[in-house]
Amino acid sequence: xxxxxxxxxxxxxxxxxxxxxxxxxxxxxxxxxxxxxxxxxxxxxxxxxxxxxxxxxxxxxxxxxxxxxxxxxxxxxxxxxxxxxxxxxxxxxxxxxxxxxxxxxxxxxxxxxxxxxxxxxxxxxxxxxxxxxxxxxxxxxxxxxxxxxxxxxxxxxxxxxxxxxxxxxxxxxxxxxxxxxxxxxxxxxxxxxxxxxxxxxxxxxxxxxxxxxxxxxxxxxxxxxxxxxxxxxxxxxxxxxxxxxxxxxxxxxxxxxxxxxxxxxxxxxxxxxxxxxxxxxxxxxxxxxxxxxxxxxxxxxxxxxxxxxxxxxxxxxxxxxxxxxxxxxxxxxxx
Numbered sequence: 166x167x168x169x170x171x172x173x174x175x176x177x178x179x180x181x182x183x184x185x186x187x188x189x190x191x192x193x194x195x196x197x198x199x200x201x202x203x204x205x206x207x208x209x210x211x212x213x214x215x216x217x218x219x220x221x222x223x224x225x226x227x228x229x230x231x232x233x234x235x236x237x238x239x240x241x242x243x244x245x246x247x248x249x250x251x252x253x254x255x256x257x258x259x260x261x262x263x264x265x266x267x268x269x270x271x272x273x274x275x276x277x278x279x280x281x282x283x284x285x286x287x288x289x290x291x292x293x294x295x296x297x298x299x300x301x302x303x304x305x306x307x308x309x310x311x312x313x314x315x316x317x318x319x320x321x322x323x324x325x326x327x328x329x330x331x332x333x334x335x336x337x338x339x340x341x342x343x344x345x346x347x348x349x350x351x352x353x354x355x356x357x358x359x360x361x362x363x364x365x366x367x368x369x370x371x372x373x374x375x376x377x378x379x380x381x382x383x384x385x386x387x388x389x390x391x392x393x394x395x396x397x398x399x400x401x402x403x404x405x406x407x408x409x410x411x412x413x414x415x416x417x418x419x420x421x422x423x424x425x426x427x428x429x430x431x432x433x434x435x436x437x438x439x440x441x442x443x444x445x446x447x448x449x450x451x452x453x454x455x456x457x458x459x460x461x462x463x464x465x466x467x468x469x470x471x472x473x474x475x476x477x478x479x480x481x482x483x484x485x486x487x488x489x490x491x492x493x494x495x496x497x498x499x500x
């Protein structure tokens with residue numbers, strides 16, 4: 166009877182030792198990795214930021230120095246948006262802003278005015294402050310929209326981590342990884358639900374429509390044209406499909422107030438050409454992948470070619486056909 170008992174103890178000890186070794190290996194690997202996390206939490210994301218989040222200019226924006234480029238004589242082309250344009254999760258050289266700048270810097274003086282987490286209202290403030298400080302006006306503004314640009318009007322959900330996991334996360338990279346994953350999944354789902362509810366609320370949408378209209382009117386008052394694009398939720402596929410209703414509502418607002426010369430780029434249709442894993446950074450970061458950035462850059466360049474030289478619009482670009490009767494130009498208040 167002792168032999169089976171000894172064998173069982175041996176197997177259990179071997180299993181325990183194997184688990185300990187696996188955890189130690191995972192700990193060593195995770196402590197050395199740097200990767201982007203969509204919500205921006207964790208030391209691995211901090212390492213990624215230290216390694217990749219540059220250049221950062223005097224405005225705190227991921228772009229080259231503003232002062233060094235202001236004297237250039239070319240007409241100005243602004244990119245206005247949030248983390249999707251700033252390039253959360255990808256190298257600066259992989260962003261659709263940089264790719265476009267590489268191709269068009271001979272004809273335009275390009276500036277990125279996109280900040281992580283920027284709402285539509287804060288984007289108007291950034292644009293106004295930049296124009297005022299530099300005395301600049303853009304010939305074209307590429308305006309990128311994401312569904313959390315309505316964030317000013319929602320109540321952000323709270324999330325309390327499991328106490329033991331939170332404690333271990335201070336010391337163990339593996340526990341911190343699990344903590345970031347759970348936060349992304351649990352808080353991320355609640356946040357997505359809050360956004361979905363906001364797009365179904367008439368009062369919220371009225372206020373948000375005013376913000377978007379004022380932003381685009383200000384661009385036109387400054388002599389610019391709007392190239393507008395709306396990103397859906399890129400992952401998972403079920404959330405992608407659910408987000409299309411909100412995309413349609415914002416697109417309808419744009420169509421209601423756009424002017425001849427404005428253009429719309431159909432990002433959902435473009436994103437569908439890639440599988441879910443190919444259109445996002447990684448399973449922890451649902452921002453656009455380098456491949457999707459490259460596709461968007463091609464569409465932006467084609468839109469600019471249409472504006473500059475009258476080249477035909479492609480499959481994913483649409484010219485503005487405004488409902489003129491519904492549009493009333495409004496003087497944009499300072500600030």
